Amino acid sequence: MNLNVARRRLEDEWQWLLCARDAIDCEQLSAQSADDRVGELSPIDQHQADVGSETFEREKDFSIRDQVAHDLVAVQEAFVRIDQGTYGRCETCRAPIPDERLDAVPTRSYSVPTGPTALEPVTLGTAVDAGRTTTIRILLSRR
Ligand SMILES: [Zn+2]
Numbered sequence: 001m002n003l004n005v006a007r008r009r010l011e012d013e014w015q016w017l018l019c020a021r022d023a024i025d026c027e028q029l030s031a032q033s034a035d036d037r038v039g040e041l042s043p044i045d046q047h048q049a050d051v052g053s054e055t056f057e058r059e060k061d062f063s064i065r066d067q068v069a070h071d072l073v074a075v076q077e078a079f080v081r082i083d084q085g086t087y088g089r090c091e092t093c094r095a096p097i098p099d100e101r102l103d104a105v106p107t108r109s110y111s112v113p114t115g116p117t118a119l120e121p122v123t124l125g126t127a128v129d130a131g132r133t134t135t136i137r138i139l140l141s142r143r
Contacts, residue, residue: 001088001102006078009106014075021068024061074107081109 081087088097090111097111127134 001099001106003082003087006087006102006106007082010075010078010082013106014072017068017072017075021065021072024065024068028058028061071107077109078107 078087088102089095090097091109093111095111097108101108101111125135
């Protein structure tokens with residue numbers, strides 16, 4: 001992949017991630033002040049279900065925020081690889097990363113898919129427990 005193109009895409013990604021992070025922060029601030037208002041007006045009226053879904057929303061925000069923080073680091077690392085001349089090459093086998101993979105995700109640093117989608121079950125054997133036979137499988141990375 002052309003490094004100027006990669007740089008532009010990474011800069012776009014960086015800006016987008018910063019906006020996403022700000023948006024999450026704003027949302028949490030306004031949710032917080034809404035809670036304060038509800039607390040002052042009707043401490044008893046708030047239904048348990050509302051509290052539950054509110055907590056769920058918060059947790060979702062936190063996991064998105066984690067993902068955004070992780071992606072920001074990934075973009076920084078990609079810039080470092082551009083500077084070091086290793087961008088577009090696999091971190092493990094040094095093979096060139098196919099353009100279509102970099103087009104889809106410009107921060108990629110592996111030649112083949114990694115992560116949960118790259119795991120495949122491998123059967124180790126069977127075990128018999130309480131008369132029931134269980135197949136023992138582990139997930140191995142294809143990386
Ligand atoms: Zn590789």
